Amino acid sequence: MKKVRYIFMTGGVASSLGKGVSIASIGALLEARGFKVTIQKLDPYINIDPGTMSPFQHGEVYVTEDGAETDLDLGYYERFTSAVLGRENSVSTGQIYHSVISRERRGEYLGRTVQVIPHITNEIKNRILLLSQMDSELDFILVEIGGTVGDIESVPFLEAIRQFRLDQGQDNTMFIHLTLVPSITKGGEIKTKPTQHSVxxxxQQGIQPDILLCRTVEPLEAEVKEKISLFCNVSPNRVFSAPDIDHTIYEIPQIFHSENLDAEIINYFRMESKSGEYLLDLNPMLAKWEQVVDVFVNPRHHVKIAVVGKYMALHDAYRSLYEAMTHGGFPKKISVEFTKIDSEKVDAENYRHLLKEANGILVPGGFGERGVEGKLLAIRYARENKVPYFGICLGMQCAVIEFARNVLGYKDAHSTEFDPDSPYPVISLMEEQTAIVNKGGTMRLGAYPCKLREGSLIAEAYMQQVIQERHRHRFEFNNKYRSAFENAGLRLSGLSPDETLVETVELDRAAHPFFVGTQYHPEFKSKPLSPHPLFKRFIEKSAGL
Structure with missing residues (x-):
């Protein structure tokens, strides 16, 4: 079996320093050198997964191909690298304890006292090793430890990776610590004490970092790096700046490369780039990242997209969606600006005013009745005023409801999620969902095939007839209304292969420049170097191209 190297990233001082983006950027640089990588997140929360957490607390739930509901950081991992992740890449404290307790109940510990050490830590180590067992071609496994050093919840994970180094050897493991070096005075004086205390x-957990990544406003001067090196027992050439970005997170691979971070990682493991003579300035992969950044610096066009949803107060609640729309502008250098509109605050008096400057309107997914009527008004505005519209999951369902009410004349048409007694339940619960009580992990989740109607707008965007997209929902288009919608002009342009489920709807292009709804979540498969075709088409239509 190929020798796999392991890189562990921890964080200190404060949360939200950017561990997820940092480790994803390292993955991108290692891929640019020709190595195969995968990335895993170890999260300290006791929930089995984020599927039942509020988006206001935890941000979006990122869905993988195999249907795992995971942390939004897995979205960064997939966007920055070519790795296709699954449920094994997202591990929580809840999963670890559930597995260990289940074994204990089955008697697998033969009467022993079950303890954090060795049983919990062994389970954590096994989850890390599982990735190399699943893919024998991997060169690197990158592991992000959620939370910050000092959190009581993180202690078992830190102890597990300390033991992991003993098991695998120092030459095969690297510890990277991301920490804050703030500037807290008017004169901009750099303070290294938070980093010293974090290290x-x-x-004290038995871990000496091999590399320090220092979050700063500006790149650190050599003398500051030397001070950090001295007090943190890390070589000066392994103290790196992670400065604030000017335009976009997609600058970060270039920033890390300019600091020689990837070169130092390769040197640490005594490896050579698979591409042999390594000139990253000429490397086609990094050149593509430069082109992405250039869109933010020198855009040719500009569009304003109104996002009408219920979780607008937290940007991370729709993180993949915003990223996918931004990606959609890259091919034609379109800068995308978002107008975030809380659908609860949209009413019959103000919706025209709120939407009048929008070049395109998008209604994303969500759960619960709150804000639905505001979404319906936004969709009506888009349909009647021929403003490009993209509805995703609930956004597609709301497009169906709006069309039923205002075109078909089905007064009080609704989804049974919101009105079980609606006389026109155009959206209803999937039959296999009717007896389900538990909420977590019980929806239609993960990638499913979809057959697109030939000649449809959506088939032209994909340039293929059968696609595979990720789902996260319980309710579906009610099949008994199919002919009524088709006859009135809302085309059911994508169906499941057995034609039992409606996956996409659209208005004919003669009636509207772009009015598309998808039951699935295309945002989860969009990457900056490979924008999703639907977002590309939506943004270009919004720009009038």
Missing amino acids: KELQ
Whole structure:
């Protein structure tokens, strides 16, 4: 079996420093050198997964191909690299304890006292090793430890990776610590004490970082790096700046490369780039990242997209969606600006005013009745005023409801999710969902095939007839209304292969420039170097191209 190297990233001082984007950027640089990588997130929360968490607390739930409901950081991992992740790449404390307790109940520990060490830590180590067992071609497994050093919840994970180094050897493992180096005075004086204390806390867990990534406003001067090196027991050439970005997170691979971070990682493991003579400035992969950044610096066009949803207060609640729309502008250098509209605050008096400057309107997914009527008004505005519209999951369902009410004349048409007694239940619960009580992990989840109608707008965007997209929902288009919608002009342009489920709807292009709804979530498969075709078409139509 191929020798796999392991890189562990921890964080200190404060949350939200950017561990997910940082480790994803390292993955991108290693891929640019010709290595195969995968990335895993170890999260300290006791939930089995984020599927039942509020988006206001935890941000979006990112769905993988195999149907795992995971942390939004897995979205960064997939967007920055070519890795296709699954449920094994997202591990929580809840999963670890559930597995260990289940074994204990089955008697697998033969009467032993079950403890954090060794049983919990062994389970954590097994989850890391599982990735190499699943793919014998991997060169690197990158592992992000959620939370910050000093959190009581993170202790078992830190102990597990300390033991992991003993098991695998120092030459096969690397510890990277992302920490804050703030500037807290008017004169911009850099303070290294938070980093010193963070590293000290990590050392108390038995872990000495091999590399320090320092979040700063500006790149660190050499003398500051030397001070950090001295007090943190890390070589000066392994203290790196992670400065604030100017335009976009997609600058980060270039920033890390300019700091020689990827070169130092390769040197640490005594490896050579698979591409042999390594000139990253000429590397086609990094050149593509440069082209992405150039769109933010020198755009040719500009569009304003109104996003009408219920979780607008937190940007991370629709993180993949915003990223996918941004990606959609890359091929034709379109800068995308978002107008975030809380659908609860949209009413019959203000919806025209709120939407009048929008070049395109998008209604995303969500759960619960709150804000639905505001979404319906936004969709009506888009349909009647021929503003490009894209509805995703609930956004597609709302498009169906709006069309039923205002075109078909089905007064009080609704989804049975919101009105079980509607006289026109145009959206209804999937039959296999009717007896389900548990909420977590019980929806239609993961990738399913979809057959597109030949000649449809959506088939032209994909340039293929059969696609595979990721789902996360319980309710579906009610099949008994199919002919009524088709006859009135809403085309059912995508169906499941057995033709039992409606996956996409659209208005004929003669009636509207772009009015598309998808039951699935295309945002989960969009990447900056490979924008999703539907977002590309939506943004271009919004720009009038």
